Amino acid sequence: MSESRRTPQPSPTPLSARPASAEPVQIFEVSTLYGVATLAASLDAGQFGPPGAARRILLVSNNAATPEAATRLVTMNGFATLAQRFDEIIDWNEAIRPYHPSTWAPLRDESPMWERMFRNAWQLGSAPVELVVESVHVSPARALATIFSGSAIHVYADGLMSYGPTRERLPQWLGCRIQRLLHLDLVPGLRPLLLAEHTVEPEIVPSDAFVKVLGELGEAAAGEPELARVAADRPTAVLLGQYLAALNILTPEEEEELHAHMLRGAAAAGHECVVFKPHPTAPARYSQVLEKAAAQEGVRLHILQGPVLAEAVYDRCRPTLVVGCFSTALLTAAAYYDIPIAKVGTESLLDRLTPYQNSNRVPVTIVDFAVPDLEAVAEHTPTAPRQVDELAALVRTVGYCMQAKLHPLLREDAVQWLDAHLGEATARYFKRRRLTALALPGGGTSVRARLLRTSPSARWAARRIRAAQRALRQAG
DSSP states (O other), rough: OOOGGGGOOOOOSSOOSSOOOOEEEEEEEEHHHHHHHHHHHHHHHHTTTTTSSSSSEEEEEOOSSSSGOOOOOOGSTTTTHHTTTSEEEHHHHHHTTTTTTTTTOOGGGGGHHHHHHHHTTOTTTHHHHHHHHSSSSSSSSSHHHHHHHEEEEEEEEEEEESSOOOOOOOHHHTTTTTEEEEEOOSTOOOOOOOOOOGTTTEEEOOOOHHHHHHHHHHHTTTTTTHHHHHHTTOOEEEEEEOOOOGGGGOOOOHHHHHHHHHHHHHHHHSSSSSEEEEOOTOOHHHHHHHHHHHHHHHEEEEEESOOOOOHHHHHOOOOOOESSOOOHHHHHHHHHOOOEEEESSSSHHHHHSSTTEEEHHHHHHHHHHHHOHHHHHHOOOOOOOOHHHHHHHHHHHHHHSSSSTTTTTGGGHHHHHHTTTHHHHHHHHHHHHHHHTTOTTTSSSHHHHHHHHHHHHHHHHHHHHHHHHHHHHOOO
């Protein structure tokens, strides 16, 4: 029997003693503390109605490859404070055990059975249900949308990926139910492309509400002994790790050097005490490499392994510089704390990301275009600020090249931008073979290029050849 046809055990999480009724229900699916903060700010701003207007369930999902070994969201500093805005908390992993939240997806023709089961397990009765989910194209959001097949869907995006196109075309039965896209105003004036093909209207989560929630997280983390020790030493620079090796974008050695580059640049800019906020799944050896670099530069280094957000570090330590690659926390520092930021490694990442449709491409592009290089900060070299309309034109062009079939109306804008920026800018943000395949300015004009544009068989063969070449290079 296939996994999707077997019935998981109902959640043992105790629910409220209220009887099943027709009171409206809002189910908020979340997998990160940053996501909980986004939802809390949205609730505070009244974007889901006044308190008491619906029964609010926070559905917590641990999407780590090995959930048992990962830090549980409910144990992180500040979670308990934010969770008070919800009536109940349900553990999605327990609800579908032994299956994994990222891979379990029920069949659509079985949705009535699953809906009856979960309505009974969660005491929903016949109440109308609204879903508030992240990453609607994959599970667990996709699973919930399948189970509650008649429910309206609200999508919230808490990072830079909201500015990029949808990863893949959504089926009509799913896309037509999405009411709106809630997103943070990380790049003021930039409009998200996510779900635009379904004419979903983006709606900003008010910045003042989000800053207030971040303050709550900072207060909650103040009692964390590790963070208290770091704050006492008053570090002036924060280095953000992302663990890009896990995404097969960099090798572990290259990522180690990237972190060391951050530290050397911060030291060159005059920072004598820095704190490194690693990705939760980063290996310990990253810390060892940084410690060696810090000793060479004569810099005091703190490595913060505790279960706190980078934003809590900003709140408690008040640094004067944040350095990163393309982390959302980098833009949060600038947008909500007015902290100067600097980037490292984005140019090489733009070249490394594969395929071109990789959903990290727009976040990397935004940071590369809008954030000054660490070297410029270290040398106190002023950089000309980029206008948001320039960035918006670039993002639309990159978005079109990533998902041309989803956004055909962007083609004319893309052609105009590419015509005006042929040269280094084109080479930095676009692959020549991608431009060739889409018959855009900057692409090839040879017989082979024309064949690739017009022949699906030729494009398929070319992809197979490139895949084989990559495999050979990796093996060598």
